[in-house]
Amino acid sequence: MRAADWCLSSAGAALVLATSSDEQHPAENMADGSSETFWTTTGMFPQEFIIGFPKCVKISKVAIQCYLVRTLRIERSVSKDPVGFEQCIEKDLQHTEGQLQMEEFPLPDFQATYLRFIIKSAFDHFVSVHRVMAEGTAENT
Secondary structure (H helix, E strand, O other): OOOEEOOOHHHOOEEEEEOOOOOOOOHHHHHOOOOOOOEEOOOOOOEEEEEEEEEEEEEEEEEEEEEOEEEEEEEEEOOOOOOOOEEEEEEEOOOOOOOOEEEEEEEEEEEEEEEEEEEEEEOOOOOEEEEEEEEEEEOOO
8 A cells, every 4th residue: 555645635645633823824735745835923922833633544754845944843632532642752843044944853653643743842932834734544444
């Protein structure tokens, strides 16, 4: 079975929650497959967003393209609803002046129905998240 990016809206991903809202840069931009569009926070940290998959998926790698994020935590849930999250990764990202931060997190194959991304701190008052990707295959259910 071919691996797919389960964070794309075209793959059935849904943005279940975003703690900031900007009508010119909505959270849905993170799931459109383009690095040109983005979601922006509106101040104060932590900020978070939750992406729901259409089914339980087996993920091998998570990646993010963002700007000015200092500390990022990624959690997963295998519940039917976005509850019961457990931490997978927490990392301090490198500041990249004038260019996007591109981070990849190879993971031992794990299942998830939801991923929660928590931006714990930033290098400035605002951050942008351009794309999130979760590469994996659908679980047989």
